Amino acid sequence: MTAAGEPSDAEVVAQVLAGDAEAFGVLIARYEGGLLRFAARMMGSRDAAADAVAEGLVRAYRHLGSCRDPARFRTWVYRIVANRCKSHLARRPVGDVSLDDAPPIAAPEHADEGVDRADQLERLERALAMLAPEKREAFVLKHLDGMSYEEMSAVTGARIPTLKMRVHRAREALLAALKEQS
Amino acid sequence: MKNELDPRIHRALDGELDPAALDAGERALVARLDALSRSLSAVPAGRSVAHRVMAAVRRPLATPIQRFRRWVTSPQPITVSLRPVYSLVIAVLLAALLWRTPEGPKPVLGAEEGVAQFVARFPEAHSVAVVGNFNDWRPGATPLSDDDHDGVWDARVILPAGQHEYMFVVDGERWVPDPMAGRYVDDDFGRQNAVLLVRPHRTQQ
Numbered sequence: 467m468t469a470a471g472e473p474s475d476a477e478v479v480a481q482v483l484a485g486d487a488e489a490f491g492v493l494i495a496r497y498e499g500g501l502l503r504f505a506a507r508m509m510g511s512r513d514a515a516a517d518a519v520a521e522g523l524v525r526a527y528r529h530l531g532s533c534r535d536p537a538r539f540r541t542w543v544y545r546i547v548a549n550r551c552k553s554h555l556a557r558r559p560v561g562d563v564s565l566d567d568a569p570p571i572a573a574p575e576h577a578d579e580g581v582d583r584a585d586q587l588e589r590l591e592r593a594l595a596m597l598a599p600e601k602r603e604a605f606v607l608k609h610l611d612g613m614s615y616e617e618m619s620a621v622t623g624a625r626i627p628t629l630k631m632r633v634h635r636a637r638e639a640l641l642a643a644l645k646e647q648s
Numbered sequence: 649m650k651n652e653l654d655p656r657i658h659r660a661l662d663g664e665l666d667p668a669a670l671d672a673g674e675r676a677l678v679a680r681l682d683a684l685s686r687s688l689s690a691v692p693a694g695r696s697v698a699h700r701v702m703a704a705v706r707r708p709l710a711t712p713i714q715r716f717r718r719w720v721t722s723p724q725p726i727t728v729s730l731r732p733v734y735s736l737v738i739a740v741l742l743a744a745l746l747w748r749t750p751e752g753p754k755p756v757l758g759a760e761e762g763v764a765q766f767v768a769r770f771p772e773a774h775s776v777a778v779v780g781n782f783n784d785w786r787p788g789a790t791p792l793s794d795d796d797h798d799g800v801w802d803a804r805v806i807l808p809a810g811q812h813e814y815m816f817v818v819d820g821e822r823w824v825p826d827p828m829a830g831r832y833v834d835d836d837f838g839r840q841n842a843v844l845l846v847r848p849h850r851t852q853q
Contacts, residue, residue: 513821524704630662
């Protein structure tokens with residue numbers, strides 16, 4: 467999705483493949499924020515997320531010629547970064563879920579809601595971090611990145627019914643975490 | 649499963665069912681789950697990696713010969729299994745060899761290489777590294793050391809002769825241009841890289 471007057475992803479990809487490496491900066495500016503947020507939720511650490519996104523974007527640039535449908539660059543680059551995240555997570559010792567370095571949550575709009583809401587969000591963050599990576603990935607892509615199940619399928623390679631099941635289980639786990647609190 | 653939600657709630661959250669078709673309690677639950685999801689999505693994106701990525705993009709790809717040379721010249725892990733008796737013999741031979749060697753080998757500089765010294769004062773830092781076009785802007789590649797803990801960090805690095813752009817990375821996350829550099833260039837992302845000129849080894853002597 468691009469604003470009026472801006473080149474589409476397919477046009478920018480063609481520009482880069484024609485030799486204009488600097489044009490890749492347009493794609494970075496377009497997707498970096500979403501990728502960093504996605505990776506931060508997947509990894510539980512902003513530093514690890516930055517590494518995964520940087521590695522993924524460099525990999526995307528090096529293999530741009532193999533992007534079969536440049537109009538769907540977004541899902542293609544998400545797939546690369548998702549794989550980098552899973553690869554990093556697989557190398558971590560079992561049970562090593564970084565919570566101390568978890569991404570900060572947004573400040574509440576009203577101060578009187580602050581304490582309860584911060585507590586609730588912290589509990590949610592912990593529950594999200596404790597989910598199996600494939601459930602966390604499905605939930606984050608659906609609710610944080612706002613992807614359709616078709617786009618999620620292109621990113622993860624999983625079938626749509628499988629993805630729905632993962633999102634449903636993730637929602638239920640998060641709701642259970644909140645019920646434990648109350 | 650105890651916490652299983654009604655499939656209609658999931659369908660409403662997936663946008664496949666109009667929430668108006670639900671009763672008031674179910675609608676409240678959908679709204680609550682929706683609000684929770686939105687609150688989790690409010691994550692600051694964090695530090696930009698555009699600088700790192702574009703530095704790698706601009707760097708020309710190594711040829712197969714260059715990649716082979718790098719593989720040959722970089723340290724590779726080697727695992728050797730020896731019987732105890734052989735280990736003892738080899739240890740004795742190595743000890744004899746080292747005993748006869750008056751000092752360790754000095755680094756050999758090529759004609760088109762020079763030694764660059766990076767020095768910076770960061771009294772509060774726990775780690776400092778230098779990144780530049782010579783190490784692919786990788787923060788862990790070239791650490792500086794502060795052996796006497798006086799806050800002055802330094803490293804000596806053999807680099808190809810010529811002009812190099814660099815920055816310091818403090819505590820793994822803060823990218824700082826060298827305040828002592830004599831020259832800076834814009835990095836196209838609103839910041840400035842310090843510039844270092846390395847003279848060939850022959851002219852340094």
